[in-house]
Amino acid sequence: MSAAFSKRVDAALADPILKIAVERTAGTAEAKRAAAIDAFAQFEDARTRAAAIKDHVVAHLGFYLEQFEAAATAAGAHVHYARTADEACAIVIDICKAAGARTVARSKSMMGEEIGLPHALAEAGIVRVETDLAEHIIQLADERPSHIVWPAMHKTSAQVSALFKQHHALPHSEETIPAMAESARRHLREGMLGADVGISGANFLIADSGAVCTVTNEGNAELSLVPPRVHIVTAGIEKLVPSMGHAVQMLRLLARSATGATLTQYTTFYTGPKRAADPDGPDAMHIVLIDNGRSAMRDDGLAEMLRCIRCGACMNHCVVFRQIGGHAYGGTYPGPMGAVLTPALDGLAASRDLPNACTLNGKCQEVCPVKIPLPTLLRGWREKSWREGLEPATMRQGIAAWAWVAQRPRLYRLAVRAAIFAMRRFGRGWITALPLAGGWTAHRDLPAPDAESFMRRYARGER
Incomplete structure (x- = not known):
């Protein structure tokens, strides 16, 4: 175990508050998912279809990228391609500067975290307003997300209260969850409605219509993407699905696996900028399609990882994640899926500890809605690390x-x-x-x- 990874793990294990916070959220998610799956008799068939949909798209990625670009362009959007994280950030910053943006409202996006967009915006002197409540908490704490669905799951209500009292102009006066939520609402609403540019990720990209699908629980995506003059989407090329019907198939699994809900509260499809008859919407829409190692993953035996729909079920059920939380992993993505993705994104030499920090009990594969063989992929990284002489x-x-x-x-x-x-x-x-x-x-x-x-x-x- 490297010194850096060992230090992060030791710090996590020695933090009793972290253990309580993580176990509470992950345990609740596990119980709710179990109830949702028990009530969904077609779950196994849906998993099989979803895995087949994703495998088909990855095998024919060039075709669906061309189809999506043509449809999105016909709807009035501008489509950009980025090979690397730096290219993607440069495209976003150029669009913001061309729009004269001083403030951007950002809906939660792990792709934005992956490419380092928050840092790029700060270096460009552009004010970033994180509109997702948990991301807002993380921004105030100057930390990275610890979970892909609940970025602030490691924070207790007392810690959140202290952050709000320190940073909000009109903080809450009562130590209750509703009062703190109202404080965040007051603080964020002005940033949402006054932003020059709205930036989002995408849960799915619909190839035949050029539509972008976002899934949120708070409605912050709609408030932060519709009022601004420009909407920028950053999305991995693997987010494509052939049609709306295929997207619905994936949505049936996403919410149940992530939060135990039948459907997330806000599921929105954006197809191009505002049209003449539309009462609102952005004047321009830009979609940045990002590779950042995904083509290499497809060609190097990790194509099954490109099925991932970012539900977080694997980490909610992971015995290691529930002991050390997300920050101990050190990369953008924690848990079992992060242990597979981080070596692909950051290089195996820098992250060989992650595939080894796994019991290989197989629970992650058992709960994955798209049947990713995570233990097999982790063993593959271990074998490669051994072959390349990276083990001490x-x-x-x-x-x-x-x-x-x-x-x-x-x-x-x-x-x-x-x-x-x-x-x-x-x-x-x-x-x-x-x-x-x-x-x-x-x-x-x-x-x-x-x-x-x-x-x-x-x-x-x-x-």
């Missing part, structure tokens, strides 16, 4: 020593018996301290092993 020498030597012992059954069984005997001397039922296992026992107790190994029980016919 101590690990390679340790595994070589284990392999030497494992190839000698009598010696292996003797070592197991000795380990069981030694470990049982340190505690009955639970071990609170153990030599060479301080990384575990520093933050939790270790279950003491049974008196006999599994192999001895198996040899006696026990099952």
